[in-house]
Amino acid sequence: MISDALIALAYFSIPFVLVIFVSKRRDLKFGWVYWSFGIFILACGLTHILSIYTLWVPVYGIEGLVKAATAIASVVTAGMLWPLLPQLLTIPSPFELRQAQEALKEEEMKGRDSEQLLQQFRQAQQALRESMSRLTAVVETAVDGFILIDARGRILLFNPACERLFGYRAAEVFHENVKMLMPPGYSAHHDHYIRSFLETGERKIIGIGREVIGMRKDGSTFPMELSVGEAKQDGESIFVGIIHDLTGRKHTEEQLRQAQKMEMVGQLSGGIAHDFNNLLTVIVGNAEFLGEQLRSRQDLRQISDDICQAGERGAELTQRLLAFSRRQLLHPREVDCHELLDSMRKLLRRTLRENIEIAITPNSKNTLAFADRAQLESSVLNLALNAQDAMPNGGHLTLNTGVVPLDDDYQAQHPEIKAGEYAMIAVTDDGMGMTEEVAARAFEPFYTTKEVGKGSGLGLSMV
Numbered sequence: 001m002i003s004d005a006l007i008a009l010a011y012f013s014i015p016f017v018l019v020i021f022v023s024k025r026r027d028l029k030f031g032w033v034y035w036s037f038g039i040f041i042l043a044c045g046l047t048h049i050l051s052i053y054t055l056w057v058p059v060y061g062i063e064g065l066v067k068a069a070t071a072i073a074s075v076v077t078a079g080m081l082w083p084l085l086p087q088l089l090t091i092p093s094p095f096e097l098r099q100a101q102e103a104l105k106e107e108e109m110k111g112r113d114s115e116q117l118l119q120q121f122r123q124a125q126q127a128l129r130e131s132m133s134r135l136t137a138v139v140e141t142a143v144d145g146f147i148l149i150d151a152r153g154r155i156l157l158f159n160p161a162c163e164r165l166f167g168y169r170a171a172e173v174f175h176e177n178v179k180m181l182m183p184p185g186y187s188a189h190h191d192h193y194i195r196s197f198l199e200t201g202e203r204k205i206i207g208i209g210r211e212v213i214g215m216r217k218d219g220s221t222f223p224m225e226l227s228v229g230e231a232k233q234d235g236e237s238i239f240v241g242i243i244h245d246l247t248g249r250k251h252t253e254e255q256l257r258q259a260q261k262m263e264m265v266g267q268l269s270g271g272i273a274h275d276f277n278n279l280l281t282v283i284v285g286n287a288e289f290l291g292e293q294l295r296s297r298q299d300l301r302q303i304s305d306d307i308c309q310a311g312e313r314g315a316e317l318t319q320r321l322l323a324f325s326r327r328q329l330l331h332p333r334e335v336d337c338h339e340l341l342d343s344m345r346k347l348l349r350r351t352l353r354e355n356i357e358i359a360i361t362p363n364s365k366n367t368l369a370f371a372d373r374a375q376l377e378s379s380v381l382n383l384a385l386n387a388q389d390a391m392p393n394g395g396h397l398t399l400n401t402g403v404v405p406l407d408d409d410y411q412a413q414h415p416e417i418k419a420g421e422y423a424m425i426a427v428t429d430d431g432m433g434m435t436e437e438v439a440a441r442a443f444e445p446f447y448t449t450k451e452v453g454k455g456s457g458l459g460l461s462m463v
Helices: 001-025 030-054 060-090 094-141 161-167 184-200 247-291 298-324 337-343 345-351 373-387 407-411 434-441
Strands: 147-150 157-158 210-215 221-233 236-245 333-334 356-361 368-372 393-405 420-429
Touching: 001 030, 030 060, 030 161, 094 157, 161 210, 161 236, 221 247, 247 298, 333 337, 333 373, 337 345, 337 356, 337 373, 337 393, 337 420, 345 356, 345 373, 368 373, 368 420, 373 420
Parallel strands: 356 393
Antiparallel strands: 147 157, 147 236, 210 221, 221 236, 333 368, 393 420
16 A cells, blocks of 8 residues: 555656646647656556555456556557657757757857958958059059060060050050060060070079160160069069150250250350451451552552451351350341342352252241341351252252241250241252261261361351
8 A cells, every 4th residue: 555655646746747847848849748648647646546445445447447548548658659769869968969059159160260261351352452453553654664574575564654655555565575666686685585584593684774775666766774573473483674765865965965065166166266366357457558568569469458358258257156156246136038038149149150040939928037137148158058069060949938836846856945936948959968877967066078178167057
């Protein structure tokens, strides 16, 4: 009786625990299993109560019915429980749950690290794009040319300044050999320089700025300063060249050299003119005095007159020297250029040979200049005499006037000139002309291509 009572009491307490547990844990799976289990255990407890009761009252039929009901509940519960076993086994244990939580935390940390790395990568990409944008802006707007080539000499970058310098569009030179931008004297050695540098590291151009010659699309050449640097891209050498056009600087240097040379010649000629003029004054004065004393001797008087005329021509030369050295006082005034040429017609006819045909073509409008008339006449006469020398077998000499505009481009080549309209006197002949070498030196004082004893004056520099 005591054993059955204790067993029944334990059996009756278990369903109450299950009811409380199931009611508090709404997240449990298979809750109906707990209810079935509770009914089964409750039935088991009833069988033990009936076992105590039958000790005094033999109600074995009722006890049998209760046991049958208990058996049915047991079989039903077991029948429902066994199919659930595989699913129940999949329910993680607390240890497994802790492992899963730790793994989840680790994945979350990795995810955060990956997000940080991704954010850093995005920031690096943004910084790279901004850096490339700034670099592109510098290259695209630079005054100097930027050109990028690979180790085989193929052009990879050709900025707008290079397009202006060489006359090519970037699409025309992309992946072409850079030798197309060099005259033959330079292109023949280009590949050797690069190959020698890659093999030996010897620097002949790379990393060293030097003055070279570039060749435009039209075949013309120009001086330029080239600086070349080396970089690495995908393990291969690439070379960047910075090109500075030296045309303007060369022109300025040439103008400076010419100005310095003319200044020195001017100072020399001015000093000689003064001293020479003093000597001529003595010679002419004595010749005139001698002529007065030799009135009765016409043969000797003629010699004295010749000395005076030679002295006067020498005095004219000194005046030109003084004008050239800018030490003579000029008298500029308004001069009608066409009227000046017309007044010189007789002088030119008497001065030039008979086989020179002279034509003066007037302009429809008056061409007025502000100049020293005597010096202007001397300049025209100088040009006419030079034209005669260029036509030994005769020819045509044409003089005409006009007005020409000198624009900003002309002023850029001749800084001493102000842009605007200028009076023009053109002297044209059909002689043999000049070579490029002679034309380059035509305005040098005392330069001449004539034989010894001829052409020893100031020449075109006086003009």
